[in-house]
Amino acid sequence: MLKKLFRISNSQEYNNTYKNGLKIPGKYLIAYIMINNLGINRFGIVASKKVGNAVIRNRSRRRIRAIAESSGEHLQPGYDIVIIARQSIVATDYNRLEKDFYTVMKKAGLC
RNA sequence: UAAGUAAAUCAGAUAGUCGCAGGCUUUUUUGGCCUGAGGAAAGUCGGAGCUCCGCAGGGCAGGGUGCUGGAUAACGUCCAGUGGGGGUGACCCUAAGGAAAGUGCCACAGAAACAAACCGCCGCCAACGGAGGUCGGAAAUCAGAAGUCAGAAGUCGGAUCAAUGGUCCCGAGGUGAACACCUGGUAAUAGCAGCCGGAUGACAGCGCUCGUAGCCAUAGUUUCCAACCUCUUGCCUCUGACUUCCGACUUCCAUUCCGGUAAGGGUGGAAAGGUGAGGUAAGAGCUUACCAGCAUUUAGGCGACUAAAUGGCUCGGCAAACCCCACCCGGAGCAAGACCUAAUAGGGGAAUAACGAAGUAGCCCGCUUCUUUCCCGGGUUGGUCGCUAGAGGUGUCAGGCAACUGGCAUCCCAGAUAGAUGACUAUCAGAUACAGAACUCCGCUUACAGAUUUACUUACUUC
Numbered sequence: 028m029l030k031k032l033f034r035i036s037n038s039q040e041y042n043n044t045y046k047n048g049l050k051i052p053g054k055y056l057i058a059y060i061m062i063n064n065l066g067i068n069r070f071g072i073v074a075s076k077k078v079g080n081a082v083i084r085n086r087s088r089r090r091i092r093a094i095a096e097s098s099g100e101h102l103q104p105g106y107d108i109v110i111i112a113r114q115s116i117v118a119t120d121y122n123r124l125e126k127d128f129y130t131v132m133k134k135a136g137l138c
Numbered sequence: 139u140a141a142g143u144a145a146a147u148c149a150g151a152u153a154g155u156c157g158c159a160g161g162c163u164u165u166u167u168u169g170g171c172c173u174g175a176g177g178a179a180a181g182u183c184g185g186a187g188c189u190c191c192g193c194a195g196g197g198c199a200g201g202g203u204g205c206u207g208g209a210u211a212a213c214g215u216c217c218a219g220u221g222g223g224g225g226u227g228a229c230c231c232u233a234a235g236g237a238a239a240g241u242g243c244c245a246c247a248g249a250a251a252c253a254a255a256c257c258g259c260c261g262c263c264a265a266c267g268g269a270g271g272u273c274g275g276a277a278a279u280c281a282g283a284a285g286u287c288a289g290a291a292g293u294c295g296g297a298u299c300a301a302u303g304g305u306c307c308c309g310a311g312g313u314g315a316a317c318a319c320c321u322g323g324u325a326a327u328a329g330c331a332g333c334c335g336g337a338u339g340a341c342a343g344c345g346c347u348c349g350u351a352g353c354c355a356u357a358g359u360u361u362c363c364a365a366c367c368u369c370u371u372g373c374c375u376c377u378g379a380c381u382u383c384c385g386a387c388u389u390c391c392a393u394u395c396c397g398g399u400a401a402g403g404g405u406g407g408a409a410a411g412g413u414g415a416g417g418u419a420a421g422a423g424c425u426u427a428c429c430a431g432c433a434u435u436u437a438g439g440c441g442a443c444u445a446a447a448u449g450g451c452u453c454g455g456c457a458a459a460c461c462c463c464a465c466c467c468g469g470a471g472c473a474a475g476a477c478c479u480a481a482u483a484g485g486g487g488a489a490u491a492a493c494g495a496a497g498u499a500g501c502c503c504g505c506u507u508c509u510u511u512c513c514c515g516g517g518u519u520g521g522u523c524g525c526u527a528g529a530g531g532u533g534u535c536a537g538g539c540a541a542c543u544g545g546c547a548u549c550c551c552a553g554a555u556a557g558a559u560g561a562c563u564a565u566c567a568g569a570u571a572c573a574g575a576a577c578u579c580c581g582c583u584u585a586c587a588g589a590u591u592u593a594c595u596u597a598c599u600u601c
Binding site for chain 2: 041071072073080081082083084085086089090092093094096097121
């Protein structure tokens with residue numbers, strides 16, 4: 028589902044979101060949310076080297092992506108969302124991560 | 139069965155649901171099919187392909203490699219060997235050229251670190267000292283032997299007495315109480331010109347001097363003379379012992395000086411080949427046997443090297459210190475680079491026609507470019523290609539000990555671009571190691587839960 032259309036692919040767009048977006052911290056992840064004028068949600072997922080080696084980073088990124096894919100119907104459209112993985116993500120399972128994601132989204136008022 | 143050694147393989151499986159990337163294929167809007175992380179994808183250490191750099195030429199500098207032969211596109215990789223080291227063994231480890239080209243270093247300790255004497259062992263000369271021995275001389279003492287003189291006692295003989303023994307007294311004459319004096323005879327001792335004998339001696343004999351002391355002058359126990367013997371003392375000679383002193387010679391010990399010695403001790407990572415025997419003043423390859431090392435010759439091997447014989451007789455270590463020798467090395471890297479589209483402009487300042495500037499990784503030369511170069515300012519990071527059919531995989535045959543090479547057959551096996559390979563459920567199992575492609579390949583190194591296989595070694599047990 029996450030085709031190129033639904034991705035943030037430019038470093039300028041990332042920087043824009045960091046500067047102007049709304050920062051909402053969760054237990055396992057942090058979200059920066061900013062309104063775009065496209066009428067769709069675009070996601071960007073970031074896992075820094077703090078999280079772990081390449082394998083661990085890939086796994087956590089894929090989990091977040093899987094949640095984002097499945098969340099499409101539940102969220103209001105029209106936002107750029109950058110999700111940053113925290114170090115604590117390593118120890119959790121999928122269900123807890125999903126819960127955390129939705130609490131963050133609720134805080135942001137997207138669902 | 140246990141403990142090992144070497145090599146190889148695997149790296150959860152199956153099913154379902156929902157998804158992602160690429161390719162193919164239809165169909166025209168979305169279906170279908172296929173494929174989709176690793177042995178290390180990691181570290182980015184070595185090498186190569188590929189690309190660009192005004193095509194990389196010479197010298198210097200610099201860097202790398204370093205037993206031999208082979209393999210390879212190449213390598214610091216691999217294979218086969220050689221030497222060295224370790225293991226009972228299977229097997230493992232090994233930067234392993236040159237120290238007789240030169241320079242340098244070898245801390246501390248130690249006498250000495252490249253040619254050495256601290257202790258030790260040994261020798262010589264001289265001086266001094268200590269202890270002893272031998273010989274000679276002198277003195278003193280003691281002992282013995284021989285001798286000699288004197289004395290005493292005795293025996294015997296002779297003279298004397300008529301004749302024995304004992305005791306006392308007296309004993310020539312005269313005077314006298316006595317001392318003393320006088321007379322006659324003899325004459326010892328002593329002394330000494332001398333002669334002679336003795337052992338050159340003590341001393342004896344003869345002689346001489348004095349005529350003294352003494353003795354005698356009626357008989358007598360007595361007395362005298364001579365000889366012998368014994369004892370004692372003195373003296374002398376000889377011998378011996380001991381002590382002291384002096385001299386000469388000699389032995390041992392110690393110290394100093396000089397020299398020999400590399401066996402031994404001690405220090406050190408390392409001390410001048412090792413061990414045994416001979417040898418020596420003591421020692422030493424000084425000699426010899428064996429071992430190690432070196433050189434030469436012969437034999438074997440493409441070679442590293444190995445074996446044997448012979449020889450003289452022995453050479454410290456470090457080159458991962460400089461260095462020498464042999465071989466190799468242009469640089470930057472897929473953000474390389476190419477193309478397409480869009481945009482366009484060359485704006486300001488400076489330097490200027492060679493003795494200049496820039497490029498070619500450093501320096502010198504050489505080469506190339508120059509109305510160009512530098513600085514300031516401005517613009518660009520969109521897309522496509524590179525990009526995965528390759529020093530490719532699998533099988534087989536052939537060559538080779540092997541690494542590897544060649545032929546044939548067959549297969550196509552990730553290619554993203556903020557970056558795919560995932561999420562959930564169920565079942566099974568030993569309950570999940572290390573870990574994620576980014577141009578490619580060959581290696582190396584490092585990480586790793588476990589599982590399996592093959593070959594071999596050692597030990598034990600059974601048949």
